[in-house]
Amino acid sequence: MTTGLAGDLRDALPGxxxxxxxxxLSAYARDQVPGLPAGKPAAAVFPAETAxxxxxxRIASRTGTPVVTQGAATxxxxxxxxxxxxxxxxxxxxxxxxxxxxxxxxAVVQPGVVNARLREAAQRDGRFYPxxxxxxxxxxxxxxxxxxxxxxxxxxxxxxxxxxxxxxxxLADGSVLRTGRRTVKxxxxxxxxxxxxxxxxxxxxxxxxxxxxxxxxAPPRTVVAEFGSLAAAGAAISAVLAGGATPSLVxxxxxxxxxxIESWQPLGIGSDxxxxxxxxxxxxxxxxxxxxxxxxLEGTEATGVYKADDxxxxxxxxQARRLAYPALERLGGTLLDDVAVPRGALTTLIEGVERIAxxxxxxxxxxxxxxxxxxxxxxxxxxxxxxxxxxxxxxxDDIVSLALDLGGTVTGEHGVGxxxxxxxxxxxxxxxxxxxxxIKAALDPAGLLNPSKVFEATAG
Amino acid sequence: MTTGLAGDLRDALPGxxxxxxxxxLSAYARDQVPGLPAGKPAAAVFPAETAxxxxxxRIASRTGTPVVTQGAATxxxxxxxxxxxxxxxxxxxxxxxxxxxxxxxxAVVQPGVVNARLREAAQRDGRFYPxxxxxxxxxxxxxxxxxxxxxxxxxxxxxxxxxxxxxxxxLADGSVLRTGRRTVKxxxxxxxxxxxxxxxxxxxxxxxxxxxxxxxxAPPRTVVAEFGSLAAAGAAISAVLAGGATPSLVxxxxxxxxxxIESWQPLGIGSDxxxxxxxxxxxxxxxxxxxxxxxxLEGTEATGVYKADDxxxxxxxxQARRLAYPALERLGGTLLDDVAVPRGALTTLIEGVERIAxxxxxxxxxxxxxxxxxxxxxxxxxxxxxxxxxxxxxxxDDIVSLALDLGGTVTGEHGVGxxxxxxxxxxxxxxxxxxxxxIKAALDPAGLLNPSKVFEATAG
Numbered sequence: 001m002t003t004g005l006a007g008d009l010r011d012a013l014p015g016x017x018x019x020x021x022x023x024x025l026s027a028y029a030r031d032q033v034p035g036l037p038a039g040k041p042a043a044a045v046f047p048a049e050t051a052x053x054x055x056x057x058r059i060a061s062r063t064g065t066p067v068v069t070q071g072a073a074t075x076x077x078x079x080x081x082x083x084x085x086x087x088x089x090x091x092x093x094x095x096x097x098x099x100x101x102x103x104x105x106x107a108v109v110q111p112g113v114v115n116a117r118l119r120e121a122a123q124r125d126g127r128f129y130p131x132x133x134x135x136x137x138x139x140x141x142x143x144x145x146x147x148x149x150x151x152x153x154x155x156x157x158x159x160x161x162x163x164x165x166x167x168x169x170x171l172a173d174g175s176v177l178r179t180g181r182r183t184v185k186x187x188x189x190x191x192x193x194x195x196x197x198x199x200x201x202x203x204x205x206x207x208x209x210x211x212x213x214x215x216x217x218a219p220p221r222t223v224v225a226e227f228g229s230l231a232a233a234g235a236a237i238s239a240v241l242a243g244g245a246t247p248s249l250v251x252x253x254x255x256x257x258x259x260x261i262e263s264w265q266p267l268g269i270g271s272d273x274x275x276x277x278x279x280x281x282x283x284x285x286x287x288x289x290x291x292x293x294x295x296x297l298e299g300t301e302a303t304g305v306y307k308a309d310d311x312x313x314x315x316x317x318x319q320a321r322r323l324a325y326p327a328l329e330r331l332g333g334t335l336l337d338d339v340a341v342p343r344g345a346l347t348t349l350i351e352g353v354e355r356i357a358x359x360x361x362x363x364x365x366x367x368x369x370x371x372x373x374x375x376x377x378x379x380x381x382x383x384x385x386x387x388x389x390x391x392x393x394x395x396x397d398d399i400v401s402l403a404l405d406l407g408g409t410v411t412g413e414h415g416v417g418x419x420x421x422x423x424x425x426x427x428x429x430x431x432x433x434x435x436x437x438x439i440k441a442a443l444d445p446a447g448l449l450n451p452s453k454v455f456e457a458t459a460g
Numbered sequence: 461m462t463t464g465l466a467g468d469l470r471d472a473l474p475g476x477x478x479x480x481x482x483x484x485l486s487a488y489a490r491d492q493v494p495g496l497p498a499g500k501p502a503a504a505v506f507p508a509e510t511a512x513x514x515x516x517x518r519i520a521s522r523t524g525t526p527v528v529t530q531g532a533a534t535x536x537x538x539x540x541x542x543x544x545x546x547x548x549x550x551x552x553x554x555x556x557x558x559x560x561x562x563x564x565x566x567a568v569v570q571p572g573v574v575n576a577r578l579r580e581a582a583q584r585d586g587r588f589y590p591x592x593x594x595x596x597x598x599x600x601x602x603x604x605x606x607x608x609x610x611x612x613x614x615x616x617x618x619x620x621x622x623x624x625x626x627x628x629x630x631l632a633d634g635s636v637l638r639t640g641r642r643t644v645k646x647x648x649x650x651x652x653x654x655x656x657x658x659x660x661x662x663x664x665x666x667x668x669x670x671x672x673x674x675x676x677x678a679p680p681r682t683v684v685a686e687f688g689s690l691a692a693a694g695a696a697i698s699a700v701l702a703g704g705a706t707p708s709l710v711x712x713x714x715x716x717x718x719x720x721i722e723s724w725q726p727l728g729i730g731s732d733x734x735x736x737x738x739x740x741x742x743x744x745x746x747x748x749x750x751x752x753x754x755x756x757l758e759g760t761e762a763t764g765v766y767k768a769d770d771x772x773x774x775x776x777x778x779q780a781r782r783l784a785y786p787a788l789e790r791l792g793g794t795l796l797d798d799v800a801v802p803r804g805a806l807t808t809l810i811e812g813v814e815r816i817a818x819x820x821x822x823x824x825x826x827x828x829x830x831x832x833x834x835x836x837x838x839x840x841x842x843x844x845x846x847x848x849x850x851x852x853x854x855x856x857d858d859i860v861s862l863a864l865d866l867g868g869t870v871t872g873e874h875g876v877g878x879x880x881x882x883x884x885x886x887x888x889x890x891x892x893x894x895x896x897x898x899i900k901a902a903l904d905p906a907g908l909l910n911p912s913k914v915f916e917a918t919a920g
Contacts, residue, residue: 436649
């Protein structure tokens with residue numbers, strides 16, 4: 001709101017880039033979701049150090065300027081969208097890997113470090129940072145922590161929250177909170193690390209992240225199975241997992257998604273295939289494991305089971321999964337959902353989405369993390385049709401509603417942001433919303449940090 | 461404080477047992493730690509249902525009565541100790557297992573369910589609830605969640621917090637918060653489940669817990685190795701773990717602990733053994749795994765390596781670990797510590813404890829969870845000596861201080877309670893303490909829930 005904001009920032013922080021040209025600022029207005037509100041920022045600032053973030057927050061507090069923190073803005077819920085008159089606090093220049101301690105299995109990074117860079121650095125030291133959001137080549141660790149990001153690894157390795165050991169956070173008033181620890185275990189005080197993880201920039205600005213690393217896995221081996229019905233696919237997944245198997249990946253693609261892939265880059269998947277299931281093992285005995293799973297799958301109603309014999313063939317079998325979203329994107333505008341249901345409700349959810357697609361006369365492809373019950377129904381709409389986006393959102397609402405009815409959650413790994421804000425109020429009860437508001441008020445009394453995201457501060 | 465408290469409770473909750481006889485109440489004054497302050501409760505109440513807990517909290521709020529929630533009172537930090545005039549809210553009668561869904565891998569229980577009962581019930585359905593605090597035959601799931609309890613399984617399976625999916629909590633004003641979810645993944649809103657887990661009764665009364673279950677493991681196989689020095693033991697553990705091994709147990713016992721065992725129930729461990737290391741595998745190929753680890757251990761400075769050939773022999777090898785604490789308890793009064801350090805600092809910590817024991821002229825046995833860097837130095841003192849307890853606490857302080865100096869934490873799994881309250885203020889910085897106080901004030905503005913525990917509400 002303050003016209004002198006950019007000037008204040010430049011005066012206080014010589015050497016820190018500040019952008020206030022309206023055309024240049026438009027690049028910072030929104031993340032990857034179309035159709036959500038995005039305001040006009042007053043300025044964007046690019047600190048490189050924690051002390052600079054402190055100064056920025058002091059200026060914001062003094063001038064009553066809302067602050068929206070952005071990493072790579074690859075988010076899928078509008079959490080990083082600008083609000084009118086806000087300051088965009090970009091973490092892009094906070095991109096240093098501060099420490100990798102391979103023996104302890106710990107990395108300490110600034111928030112702007114790109115996920116893939118941390119993975120590579122860990123790998124060079126024989127270590128493995130598992131969380132692998134789809135955007136891992138662009139997204140930042142700070143954004144991953146802020147949104148509680150997931151990925152394909154979660155069925156075996158868990159989500160980002162499971163890897164965050166310690167955080168440094170600049171609070172609304174500019175003070176620095178250091179919380180968490182380097183040790184494997186620890187219960188000293190409230191778990192503030194988990195409170196900030198997934199809070200989507202509403203409670204503080206994450207300025208340093210300590211994550212756990214694991215031993216490097218073996219090169220993965222892949223098994224793919226085709227099914228004539230969703231129910232058969234669901235039963236087959238259960239059959240494999242029932243034996244206590246720990247695949248490092250369990251993905252599913254439905255008929256609509258497969259058709260979109262075939263019409264673009266034919267992989268030879270027949271139109272009679274209702275679902276494709278991919279399993280991977282990255283264990284030391286990956287070959288034996290995938291061999292065993294192939295045996296289990298062949299005893300199910302699978303109409304075809306293919307097992308990779310080496311890493312290259314494994315990669316090839318993964319192609320369908322990698323093409324899923326881009327193949328659907330080619331068909332028109334897309335709206336990507338992110339619901340999670342109990343694992344037993346997985347095929348019921350996909351069947352329900354097929355009914356919703358028919359009812360709305362829309363194409364909706366479903367793919368996702370079957371092992372976690374976390375799916376990404378992707379609604380395709382005609383951008384040229386005036387009513388297209390509205391119709392897509394209507395189908396979207398039906399899908400989220402169905403997931404809740406099945407005992408699920410409105411977001412498995414993408415977060416609430418603006419996209420699911422009204423839905424959060426349905427998933428949570430009024431007491432939970434009131435507790436959210438009271439914690440927000442305790443940590444950010446002036447409501448400057450990412451206002452209007454996740455929940456309305458007046459909720460409850 | 462209110463003389464009419466018991467009467468109010470009896471009037472409002474017919475059928476709910478209320479104890480106000482001072483002699484009977486003395487049984488509820490403290491947990492398992494000697495030497496910590498414990499006040500006189502005004503009454504104890506034993507609800508069986510959430511609605512009764514709500515009514516109790518409404519009465520407590522109206523009358524300004526502090527409420528101390530107790531499970532089995534097996535805690536090791538004084539967190540469940542009474543404060544003067546408080547109401548003891550016992551969860552003993554809230555002991556129903558409400559649901560076990562083996563297919564989804566979920567159990568829903570009331571807080572008073574004993575850990576061992578949940579383990580047995582899960583096992584009957586082919587499932588496994590891993591968290592296994594030392595007191596698992598007596599302690600309750602509610603207490604485990606409130607303290608963030610650990611155990612011997614953690615090196616492979618993680619701690620209690622890693623298993624809690626959802627909680628029902630009665631807040632200070634009597635309202636009921638339901639938070640979390642049944643799905644594997646989910647990022648809708650702040651992680652209130654983790655905020656309440658480990659909050660030691662200071663933020664609400666846990667009335668229902670939904671935990672994740674795993675596939676049942678194979679019967680464990682044990683390997684034991686003897687070492688002539690602590691450094692050799694530490695190097696050997698690192699050698700086994702470096703290969704990415706995932707033992708289900710990695711425990712260590714030092715010379716002092718071994719001597720205490722030998723003087724009571726001789727197992728034939730020579731006095732030249734400086735450290736005994738136990739490893740277990742519960743994987744499908746446990747025999748092959750422990751065979752491989754034996755091979756690695758034989759290549760280290762181990763002076764003896766023994767591998768169990770079956771489950772019975774495995775049990776036998778575990779005897780030393782099970783005797784560790786009772787053997788030390790036989791020698792006098794004991795003060796059990798619970799520090800955690802980075803894994804690489806493990807032997808430095810044990811060597812430091814040996815120096816501290818010598819400096820204070822005390823016997824201090826060290827045993828614990830070597831795979832997590834979480835040790836339980838146990839100080840033995842002469843109860844008859846007037847100054848004994850004070851001297852024990854002086855040595856205790858030196859150990860905690862050493863753990864912090866080594867980059868560790870003051871409590872790995874027992875919690876802060878009263879025992880480590882002054883230490884929390886040293887581990888956390890003033891900003892972190894201020895955030896703790898602000899969250900406490902947001903959720904319990906009158907400060908009725910377990911006052912004076914974990915941190916002073918006036919902190920920061």
